[in-house]
Amino acid sequence: MNDTEASAHPGPRTWVLTGHKAGDNTQVLALAEALGWAFEVKQLRYRWYELVTNRLLGATLAGIDTTLSSPLQPPWPQLVITAGRRNEPVARWLRKQSGGRARLVHIGRPWAALDQFDLIITTPQYFLPERANVLHNQLPLHAVTGQRLSSAAPKWRERFSDLPRPWVAVLLGGDSGPFLFTAAKGERLGRLASAMAREAGGALLVSDSARTPRAFFDAFCAQVNVPAHIYRWGMKPQDNPYLAYLALADRLVVTGESMSMLAEAAATHSPLYIFDPSDAAAAGVTAMRPWWLQRHNFRYRPLTHRLAMRLGPARMRRDVANIQRALVDSGRAVWLGQSFPHGAEFVPPPDLERASARVRALFETG
DSSP: OOOEEOOSEEEEEEEEEEOSOHHHHHHHHHHHHHHTEEEEEEEOOBOTTHHHHHHHHSSOSTTBOTTTSOOOOSSOOSEEEEESGGGHHHHHHHHHHTTTOOEEEEESOOSSOGGGOSEEEEOTTBOOOOOTTEEEOSSOOOOOOHHHHHHHHHHHHTTTTTSOSSEEEEEOOOOBTTBOOOHHHHHHHHHHHHHHHHHHTOEEEEEOOTTOOHHHHHHHHHTOOSOEEEEOTTSOGGGOOHHHHHHHOSEEEEETTOHHHHHHHHTSSSOEEEEOOSHHHHHOGGGOOOGGGOGGGOSHHHHHHHHHHHHSOGGGOBOTHHHHHHHHHTTSEEEBTBOOOTTOOOOOOOHHHHHHHHHHHTTOOO
């Protein structure tokens, strides 16, 4: 497996550990690119028993398949950027090989003790304490920059030219943690999004994702009764209009379980509307039945999430609602169905700039 090197200033020898989660990979690569230093990407493949070895052995390579992963050999890195539970033991092993000199930067919420890392870049869905080595950002890191949006816009502007303005982009996620995307929720979102476009005399720009259940997507589409451009995940990867939607849309509607899409939408200067995919929002809080009377909640992810939130230690919990509330409370977003104050301005948060500055500070002398 070939390593990937970025063309940039040398800086400290930097390795970026990537794995099987696209969201984690997006964050570590965005940070590495923002630093402006040359870096190598080390793609890791895991063994099925990695949870046991990683928890018992700490700094180890026992949880990865070294024959399928990128080679890990000298010269050892001076900086390791990582995210996700499975990559933590590898990062700590690399620091041992470097004689303790490598700086470890972890994005998200580590399972190991916080003092095992030089810097932890976290966000509100996690419950990490205030510490000198913990940077609390508003949103997950991403690579949606003004330059990339500008590059994506021209190709698609002409394709959408027959659609009336304003253009309302609707970005659909899928099942995650306690959020189950049922057909009923798809119908509700389809009605709300169509009503927004119809009342404004505009059109919808719709994209689902790899996580979107077919029943949800089909139910959503059945409610669309306005002009629309609809992209189905995997149709033609080379024709994926996602970045163009972000660049060209006059308004953005995002399903609230997707931290990555919320962060990327917030990087634009367009109004952001959050669709709440919770059961409470679907039924109305006063009409909501207990969760144990709703059959769709008896699946692995929602059950394990409820157990973790009730029984797990505070810093191991995860609540995406904290991200949603932070966006709404800051005035950067509203819930779908609400209106923005007249004249509101939408400024992207400087999370990537803050994170890269803190990483550079690890190597400052004097």
